[in-house]
Amino acid sequence: MNASFSRRQLLLALLATPLVLSACGDKAPKQPAFRNLEGVDMSSADFAKDFSLLDTEGQRRTMADYRGKIVLIFFGFTQCPDVCPTALTRAVDIKEQLGEDGDKLQVLFISIDPERDTPELLRAYMQAFDPNFVALRPTEEELAKTASDFKVFYQKVPTGSSYTMDHSALTYVYDAQGKLQIALRHTQTAEEAVADIRQVLALSK
């Protein structure tokens, strides 16, 4: 028997918000509607606009640094055995499958566990996937603000003598102008993600 987890209606409501927004957001005729999106249409979302965080080299980064790039933002932590390496491995596959357009991709990994994710650890972790992936390490205060700005859920969960993190597993995808367009679900394959990302790429062409 599986241990069942308690259902959190609150979360459902929170995460359903962009869906509701996008469903009635047809006032912008310039914005072509996405077709057959596997992920979530976030083009009408009025959040997850910007951040100001240090990268592993100690440089402060904001969305403006990545203008011209299709930015993928994922929140995670390195002690994560499963979802985070899977999401980052998928990001590697996405970049590869995009071919020439792969160079336009910038993957940002925002740590939700700055207590354990030191800059050195984050740097080594990114290297294991792609040296061009950038990890951002917020302070606890910055994390709280960024998570709130991005409507990202994270929670420390004690386990034995340690702790793990529950967290949102969506990957946000931004167009070349730095505008949030879609969110990839964790269950999407690299192929499905690439199909969605190509639609975001098309917006900038």
Place this chain on the structure above:
Amino acid sequence: MKRTIASSLFSLAALLSLPTLAQAEVTVTEPWVRATVPGQQATGAFMVLQSSENARLLGASSPLTKQVEVHEMAMENDVMRMRQVQQIELPAGKAVELKPGGYHIMLLGLDKQVEAGSSVEITLEIQNAAGQKEALKVNAPVRALNTKAAQGHQGTHGH
């Protein structure tokens, strides 16, 4: 605990024919541990377990670290949740997968890097239908940190 007449008879039959009675024959296939980078204190171990009779996995241990836990990962409304579980049921003849997106054995409090190409010894604590505990040693090869989850159907295990 709850032993039916049928299972008692079955045990009796086993007693007459097999020298290793009540030994839940648990086979482990494709065990692996995800490699870490220096400074990373936790990683996961994955494998497929199949028991000849009803059994359960109660826990695990490893010379690598004292902190070994059995966890379950579940996606709920696009939020990843991970919880320690007390046991995993191993129904007779059914392959139970410990894989990314579901159950895994968590190795915590690591004080050195787990490098791809090495292997990790893990001893599984199995309880058979008769309530007896057995230890099952597994040697799990370490695979690269960027190893893919089994062909894209992660996160879909049912409740």
